Amino acid sequence: MMRDENDPDLNGKYLGTISTDFVKVSDTLKEAAYLIKSRKFSDFPIFPICKVEQPIGKLLLSKTEKPLTWNYYITYLDEFIQRKLIDEDSVEDFKKSYKNPEEFCCLFVVDEEFTNFLYIPYPND
DSSP: OOOSSOOGGGTTTTHHHHHHHHHHHHHHHHHHHHHHHHTTSOSOEEEEEESSOOSSSEEEEOTTTTTOSSEEEEEEHHHHHHTTSSOGGGHHHHHHHOOOTTTEEEEEEEOSSOEEEEEEEOOOO
């Protein structure tokens, strides 16, 4: 399931709706990632996004409460390991490919036709 870079299959169908949403939620996600790191929960915050409810992480931003296309959840690497979404042999590879959380948001896109990690840069202030 893991890949080192953003998947080319993401273009088109997903990138537009994710980008449109991301502009609206990026400050919230960046602050949440900062809190996860500063409170020493994890150095690897992950934000699963899905258009329907899903079990990974805790709901952070709901599309029913805000004008969004995606629901945004919050979690970190440990849950992915516990759920065996990232196997023990792939943990170091994931950590090496993980981008700086002060500059990039690690999204885990969950949809019917596409499930993968996506790193999207936070907008410059």
